[in-house]
Amino acid sequence: MSEPFEPKIVAFVCTYCTYAGADLAGTSRLKYAPNVRIVRLPCTGRISPMFILKALQKGADTVLVSGCHPGDCHFTAGNYHARRRWTVFRALLAFTGIPEERIRFSWVSAAEGAKFAEMINEITEQTRKLGPFTQYQELQKVIETQSTY
Amino acid sequence: MTRILLRNKLDDCIAAWQKAGFSVFAPVRQHEMSSFGEVQKASDMAFDLVLPERTIKDHFFPQTEPLIKYKIGKQQIDSETMTPPDRKRVFFGVRPCDASGLAIDDPLFGWDYKDDYWFRRRDNSVIVTIVCTEADDFCMCTSVKLSPESDKGADVMLRPLANGAGWQVEAVSERGTALLETIPSLLQENSEPTAPVPQVAEKFDLEKVMEWLASKENFESQFWKDISLRCVGCGSCTFLCPTCHCFDIQDEGDTYAGIRRKNWDSCSFSLFTMHTSGHNPRNTQSTRWRQRIMHKFNYYRGKFGVNSCSGCGRCTRQCPVDMGITETLQAISNLPR
Amino acid sequence: MIYSPFPMRVVSKRAEAPGVNTLKLEFVKEEDHEFFKQNYKTGMFGLYGIFGEGESTFCVASPETRKDYIECTFRQSGRVTSTLANVDAGDIVTFRGPYGNRFPIEQFEGKNLLFIAGGIALPPTRSVIWSCLDQREKYKDVTIVYGARTVADLVYKDELDEWKKRDDVRLVLTVDPGGETPDWQDHVGFVPTVLEQAAPSPENTIAVLCGPPIMIKFTLVALQKLGFTAENVYTTLENRMKCGVGKCGRCNVGSVYICKEGPVFTAAEVQAMPQADL
Amino acid sequence: MAKIGVFVCHCGENIASMVDTGTLVKAMSDHPGVAICNEYKYFCSDPGQETVKRAIREHNLTGVVVAACSPRMHETTFRKACAEAGLNPYMLELANIREQCSWVHSEKNQATSKAIEITRSLVEKVKRNNELKPISVPVTRRALVIGGGIAGIQAALDIAGAGREVVLVEREPSIGGHMSQLSETFPTLDCSQCILTPRMVEAIQHPKITVMTYSEVEEVEGYIGNFTAKIRKKARYVDMSKCTGCGDCIQKCPVKKIPSEFECGLGKRTAIYTPFAQAVPNVPVIDKSRCTYFKNGKCKICEKSCQIDAIDFEQQESVETFEFGAIVVATGFQIQDTSVYGEYGYGKYKDVITGLHFERLASASGPTAGKIQRPSDGKEPETVVFIQCAGSRDPSKGVKYCSKICCMYTAKHAMLYTHKHHGSNSKIFYMDIRAAGKGYDEFTRRAIEEDGADYLRGRVSKVFEENGKLIVRGVDTLLGKPVEVAADMVVLATAMTPQPDAKQFAKRIGIGYDEYGFYNEAHLKLRPVETAKAGIYLCGACQSPKDIPDSVAQASAAAAKVLGLFSREQLEREPVVAAVGETTCAGCWGCVYACPYNAIEKKDITDRNGNLIKQVASVNPGLCQGCGTCVTFCRSNSIDLAGFTEKQIFAEVMAL
Amino acid sequence: MGIQEQYRSEAAALLSSGEVKLVIGFGEGSTADRRRPLFARTPEEAQKFVLDAACIANLSTYLVTEGLLSDGKKVAVFLKPDGIRSVNILISEAQLKPDQVVILGYAIDKAEITALEGRNISDFSLGEEIRSHTPPPHILQEAERIEEMNPAERFEFWKAHFSKCIKCYACRQVCPMCYCRRCIVDVNQPQWVSTSSHTLGNFEWNIVRAFHLAGRCAACGACDRACPVNIPLRLVNYRMGKEVIDAFDYCAGENSSQKPVLASFKQDDPETFIL
Known part of the structure; x- marks a missing residue:
């Protein structure tokens, strides 16, 4: 019997908005699915596509990227830059066969604890439906075995 | 009288070898590329190739090879040596130049410290070559004193029959003899004529080249700078070369575990010889190209008595800027003495 | 297998100079130690590693006369050396070797030695x-x-003191101009210059010379002047x-594989190599 | 190798009830590189911190992870503890297992394994932390106060009072703000002008305060301690250095029928005018859009009337640049446009007015000299209906929030009305009476009990005219009956909203704002006067609806923050800044374009002889705020961000 | 006089007058249908230049050779419109100085070859031409075919192709936009992109390279041609180029004063995918 599938969600968030929003969800004692692991960064501008790629390789079933709403970036414009990168990177991953549902983007402000909680629940649920992200995981398994030649 | 293997017996032949415990590899076309791949039946094979784009080297010295698996624990790091699979393989339809490539690299992997990863595969593999009936503009085996019918590195050599129905079969090593013993009923006595071997013109005077390379004053010659101007420093010539054997060792993994791997590396890459101090003995493309030529036609011979080139011509065939060994050696042999 | 290293336990770590550390390592497995004892000669090298x-x-860096342990001294620069610099006593690292050739010290017997x-x-x-002392x-x-460049950059300061005290060793220490401290008692100047001033006799003398390429180049000139062949x-x-x-094809200079035919060479052998590739 | 100490905090029951701390401690104890792992009830307590410090010393720790609350809560606490124990304070990470774990999950096993993963990824991060030193930057000890209302004036006076220079910028021709429009102020009913005017005068006369009226802050660049602001001085067409404020020009100006903004349109002004009699500075401006000369090229009567040639039609607007160390934003509020309440007839019936209109009517200096008169016919109203929450607390049409001051001023209005017009009848429709504040409840009671204000609990559905009366139809929910009042005047307690350009202005100076446009404080409770942008502070109604006492208190608080900052010549900044690896930088300047702070410059790399080898990017650590946008852009990975390096984040991800 | 002769003599004149120190063009290749880059430093060498419809390589790659332009002297180069586009991008990324490059422009239309007017980068206004430029029909068809696949099929498509990658970096080395002195794949602290050419590592490498080229690719197809294992790299670069045009109305190499698309933004950039 294999274990029931528990989605693994890795979230890269900026410390000023979404991280604070997640904190607010906590201080408000909102309950949400425990499947998310948060990596705190100063700004969405610091979130490199490499992080997303590595997280997917490391077994994330869905990656969430979240930061301040447009206009609200603590660093003025980090999120605008991030948004462009995401647009491009998302298209790239989609073109190379990674379902768009595997990478989610959102704006969550420091005041949106409830939005954060709801979103995590929604993403967890959706990932549960999608099932594990096997494509990279299987390639990772291949690496770990001996040479095929 | 010689023995022949008919083309229509090839499926049986593969089956017999598989029954004898061999996996059978042959040139295949997959995903817009030709290479050696495992086959189940004759129709999987691509016979119409002058030469597959990828060499047989891939199967003896893979592009990335796991060496050691490690687990990082609190108190200790557990490591486990990984070895290549112990499987018996027949490589069918290898061109003489590719087979020669294996033979050329044997002494390197064997001298002093024996590279188990290479020899475990070599010892378990039988190389069945097919003598060439075609050559293209880039073929240059004769220039390096090999030929389209060289049996170097081969265990069994096949000569295509003129009528195209099959091959004349000849064992050229004990391993080859043993392989043929698994298919006695599929071979027939015959004296059909074989197809003519193509005439591959010698493109340069190897003796002259070697002499020029051996001469110390030529090491700093302007020639190297001029000839390598357009080299962009990629590794495609080295990675597609049947004899190039340089590699890197890298650890790859996460916090808890990983694998130490042996990966192809190339003397064309600018970081290949970069010291940690920042000093780089070969810091220009011309010195790197010189190294490649010198290594193949001077150093290697000095060490192992043989040039490290089997004349397959892939370096030129695949070069994005139309360089390659042929052009350089031609230019050297044309230099005024 | 060929690329499988020996596990080694770190016995101690000593800071030598800024960014330079010495590790003392002991073998975890007796059979590995046996192998080392049988094979190690002075001048050989190894590959020190950390999985990951x-x-x-x-x-x-330790002599062939003391084979209970291995010492190595290195400057912290890349990924591996940075990690090695952070180990502590008790940690496990790896060692692969000893590889390469050696200083033929039995041929040096009965001769004067200049290091x-x-x-x-x-x-x-x-x-x-x-190994000789x-x-x-x-x-x-x-x-x-x-x-060394500065006083701080001198390594093995304890041993330098020890050699200084011995009356059967002549120690000439120097730092590059500008690298001296106020209480520096020894020479100030570049090695080749100081060497010429010290003027050791070439008579029945073997010189062992190690340093960065530029120092070697000028020191060889100085040695020639002094009459060394x-x-x-x-x-x-x-x-x-x-x-x-x-195997890996990286270290060769000309047809010489530094890792197998070296790393020890006579100056004559080095001069025969293609200099531009050094 | 690394020697990391992991300290698992129970936070009383907050963490321990949901996360099995024992399991967490065990897991972390087995993690490579962890030298010691402890648990304790409250690590933030003194004994808790002592434990951490002792462990650092005893185990010679190279890094510390405290698995507890959010780093936004206690990062500073534990950094200090590390520093006290001799460990670089940046060798600390907080694993947030409270806000982002124990408080939000309800299944213990899952919460525990999540806590383990969170903690170990931070252990891996901290292993790669580098020792950092705070960055020192010089502080320009001059403050910019934006907004000349009571909050701005108070902040300016407090800062200047402590001996620091202040530039007070006001976009209207006079300072004073909304407070100058008020009649009497609750709960003491002292005259607004009387208490405000002396402060205005004090401000303009203060040697350390430069008051710039009719001016706007155009652009702010820089960072805490080192801001540069461009201030646009609009053309006044009156030479301030000459004008004596005699008012002759105003007297002579032929254009007299312009509705006065100050009087909410209830009074008139001229084209050359001061907004009100007590304006500070008492220097008129020419309203270019109304001035006959500017419109037709003829007139200049004011110029002729001025005996000291202070009128200057050639005056141009100018932009001045100043350096500042700190900025106080006190840009105030506006009242909500009440026309959204069509059913109340505002705009349709002249006698439906806002509270601010009423203030002007009640003001002794107002258009009616303090007599309460109907705008339509000038009659004294017999019955006045006040409608509270005409905008506030109304998510469907108005704003969700409570404007805080309306209950009080409505009570005040009822009172003033009764005082001025005995036998009058005030009826107040209200939802609740919110009168929390010193003397506030007493004040509203007085309105009811002594001054006969008639409070009706309920909403008004419609106001319409019938036979010269305004019929207010509503419901008295206490009686559960519909009511109709025939009123002579209806006063709407409109909502307090942010300035119309509040959001654009916030973007210009780089501070955050909420959905309405009120400016965000860094922390609602703990840092109420700071913005998230270091060195910019808030006070007054630009942050949220406030009354005068609150605005003044917050202004003084902001001033205290500014003075705290100005107490040092150097400022220590978080060393989370980017740096460029010069050997690998390809000089494509993508980072230069991407940097929101213009903190990246081009730098020449020369050889020993001074020949240019190449140009590389170079980060000015004083300007860099540490967002990392440049790091992500850099294709060759030649920039890194201290505190969030590529190595750290890689390790963090690889440990997940 | 044909364009080949015209450019030979022009190259020779540029060299003999000393205006340029080097002319980069094409010479005969090792087979009849191949042309190879040729570097002429003397007017005599310039006589060896060949210019015909087989001259399809993008020679602008050589302009970013380390040290080539550091002496401030000029270099002339034979360029097709895609090469000129590359030069625009390189100038906008400060890798070239406009006055150091003399362009001997030409265009190929089927077997026809025509000379392009202008020698300085500012003489070429390619904007419209580039915007309306579509890749060869077979590329377009293939790209559309991939777009129509479902994600799993797309993944299988690329898996098959990327599994062939041997990390020879020919794609990078021939690309004029890959001028970094140290490529991210050579960064080992940390090793974001593994150097091993297993399929997962190959995905990493090819995705990262495509991302680094997004909004910078001149669509010259050099990577595609260089790839010794025939990975259709052009497809992914084409897709990225399309994305930046569609999303940001940005067409790389339109002129030489563009800001890099991923280092700039508009407040109203599309964000339909963001929650």
Whole structure:
């Protein structure tokens, strides 16, 4: 019997908005699915596509990227830059066969604890439906075995 | 009288070898590329190739090879040596130049410290070559004193029959003899004529080249700078070369575990010889190209008595800027003495 | 298997100079130690590694007369050396070797010895020095000329003191102009210059010379001036290596595989190599 | 190798009730590189911190992870503890297992394994932390106060009172703000002008305060301690250095029928005018859009009337640049446009007015000299209906929030009305009476009990005119009956909203704002006067609806923050800044374009002889705020961000 | 006089007058249908230049050779419109100085070859031409075919192709936009992109390279041609180029004063995918 599938969600968030929003969800004692692991960064501008790629390789079933709403970036414009990168990177991953549902983007402000909680629940649920992200995981398994030649 | 293997017996032949415990590899076309791949039946094979784009080297010295698996624990790091699979393989339809490539690299992997990863595969593999009936503009085996019918590195050599129905079969090593013993009923006595071997013109005077390379004053010659101007420093010539054997060792993994791997590396890459101090003995493309030529036609011979080139011509065939060994050696042999 | 290293336990770590550390390592497995004891000769090198980071090549800095442990000294620069610099006593690292050739010290017997080293190149020299000093009676005069950029950059300061105190060793220390401290008692000047001033006799003398390429170049000139022949000057080359066993194709200079036919060469052998590739 | 100490905090029951701390401690104890792992009830307590410090010393720790609350809570606490124990304070990470774990999950096993993963990824991060030193930057000890209302004036006076220079910028021709429009102020009923005017005068006369009226802050660049602001001085067409404020020009100006903004349109002004009699500075401006000369090229009567040639039609607007160390934003509020309440007839019936209109009517200096008169016919109203929450607390049409001051001013209005017009009848429709504040409840009671204000609990559905009366139809929910009042005047307690350009202005100076446009404080409770942008502070109604006492208190608080900052010549900044690896930088300047702070410059790399080898990017650590946008852009990975390096984040991800 | 002769003599004149120190063009290749880059430093060498419809390589790659332009002297180069586009991008990324490059422009239309007017980069206004430029029909068809696949099929498509990658970096080395002195794949602290050429590592490498080229690719197809294992790299670069045009109305190499698309933004950039 294999274990029931528990989605693994890795979230890269900026410390000023979404991280604070997640904190607010906590201080408000909102309950949400425990499947998310948060990596705190100063700004969405610091979130490199490499992080997303590595997280997917490391077994994330869905990656969430979240930061301040447009206009609200603590660093003025980090999120605008991030948004462009995401647009491009998302298209790239989609073109190379990674379902768009595997990478989610959102704006969550420091005041949106409830939005954060709801979103995590929604993403967890959706990932549960999608099932594990096997494509990279299987390639990772291949690496770990001996040479095929 | 010689023995022949008919083309229509090839499926049986593969089956017999598989029954004898061999996996059978042959040139295949997959995903817009030709290479050696495992086959189940004759129709999987691509016979119409002058030469597959990828060499047989891939199967003896893979592009990335796991060496050691490690687990990082609190108190200790557990490591486990990984070895290549112990499987018996027949490589069918290898061109003489590719087979020669294996033979050329044997002494390197064997001298002093024996590279188990290479020899475990070599010892378990039988190389069945097919003598060439075609050559293209880039073929240059004769220039390096090999030929389209060289049996170097081969265990069994096949000569295509003129009528195209099959091959004349000849064992050229004990391993080859043993392989043929698994298919006695599929071979027939015959004296059909074989197809003519193509005439591959010698493109340069190897003796002259070697002499020029051996001469110390030529090491700093302007020639190297001029000839390598357009080299962009990629590794495609080295990675597609049947004899190039340089590699890197890298650890790859996460916090808890990983694998130490042996990966192809190339003397064309600018970081290949970069010291940690920042000093780089070969810091220009011309010195790197010189190294490649010198290594193949001077150093290697000095060490192992043989040039490290089997004349397959892939370096030129695949070069994005139309360089390659042929052009350089031609230019050297044309230099005024 | 060919690329499988020996596990080694870190016995101690000593900071030598800014960014330079010495590790003392002992074998975890007795059979590995046996192998080392049978094979190690002064001048050989090894690949020191940490799983997860990789391996890095440097010499065995301890002498062949002391085989209970391995000492190595290295400057922190890349991924591996940075990690090695952070180990503590008790940690496990790896060692692959000993590889390469050796200083033929039995051929040095009955001769005067002149050791010349610059900066971080004292470790290989130190291996020979102690190999000879540990059997002091076999050799005649021993002179050590060692220089570094600054006083802080001198390595093995304790041993320098020890050699200084010995009356059977002549130690000439120097730092580059500008590198001295107010209480610096020894020479100020570049190694070749100081060497010429010290003027050791070439008579029946073997010189062992290690240092950065530029120092070697000028020191060889100085040695020639003093009357040394290239055949009597030994040095050790350190190229980038990955396999250490003559396969990976990285370290060769001309047809010479530094990892197998080296790293120890006479100056005459080095001069025969294509200089541009060094 | 690394020697990391992991300290698992129970936070009383907050963490321990949901996360099995024992399991967490065990897991972390087995993690490579962890030298010691402890648990304790409250690590933030003194004994808790002592434990951490002792462990650092005893185990010679190279890094510390405290698995507890959010780093936004206690990062500073533990950094300090590390520093006290001799460990670089940046060798600390907080694993947030409270806000982002124990408080939000309800299944213990899952919460525990999540806590383990969170903690170990931070252990891996901290292993790669570098020792950092705070960055020192010089502080320009001059403050910019934006907004000349009571909050701005108070902040300016407090800062200047402590001996620091202040530039007070006001976009209207006079300072004073909304407070100058008020009649009497609750709960003491002292005259607004009387208490405000002396402060205005004090401000303009203060040697350390430069008051710039009719000016706007155009652009702010820089960072805490080192701001540069461009201030646009609009053309006044009156030479301030000459004008004596005699008012002759105003007297002579032929254009007299312009509705006065100050009087909410209830009074008139001229084209050359001061907004009100007590304006500070008492220097008129020419309203270019109304001035006959500017419109037709003829007139200049004011110029002729001025005996000291202070009128200057050629005056141009100018932009001045100043350096500042700190900025106080006190840009105030506006009242909500009440026309959204069509059913109340505002705009349709002249006698439906807002509270601010009423203030002007009640003001002794107002258009009616303090007599309450109907705008339509000038009659004294017999019955006045006040409608509270005409905008506030109304998510469907108005704003969700409570404007805080309306209950009080409505009570005040009822009172003033009764005082001025005995036998009058005030009826107040209200939802609740919110009168929390010193003397406030007493004040509203007085309105009811002594001054006969008639409070009706309920909403008004419609106001319409019938036979010259305004019929207010509503419901008295206490009686549960519909009511109709025939009123002579209806006063709407409109909502307090942010300035119309509040959001654009916030973007210009780089501070955050909420959905309405009120400016965000860094922390609602703990840092109420700071913005998230270091060195910019808030006070007054630009942050949220406030009354005068609150605005003044917050202004003084902001001033205290500014003075705290100005107490040092150097400022220590978080060393989370980017740096460029010069050997690998390809000089494509993508980072230069991407940097929101213009903190990246081009730098020449020369050889020993001074020949240019190449140009590389170079980060000015004083300007860099540490967002990391440049790091992500850099294709060759030649920039890194201290505190969030590529190595750290890689390790963090690889440990997940 | 044909364009080949015209450019030979022009190159020779540029060299003999000393205006340029080097002319980069094409010479005969090792087979009849191949042309190879040729570097002429003397007017005599310039006589060896060949210019015909087989001259399809983008020679602008050589302009970013380390040290080539550091002496401030000029270099002339034979360029097709895609090469000129590359030069625009390189100038906008400060890798070239406009006055150091003399362009001997030409265009190929089927077997026809025509000379392009202008020698300085500012003489070429390619904007419209580039915007309306579509890749060869077979590329377009293939790209559309991939777009129509479902994600799993797309993944299988690329898996098959990327599994062939041997990390020879020919794609990078021939690309004029890959001028970094140290490529991210050579960064080992940390090793974001593994150097091993297993399929997962190959995905990493090819995705990262495509991302680094997004909004910078001149669509010259050099990577595609260089790839010794025939990975259709052009497809992914084409897709990225399309994305930046569609999303940001940005067409790389339109002129030489563009800001890099991923280092700039508009407040109203599309964000339909963001929650």
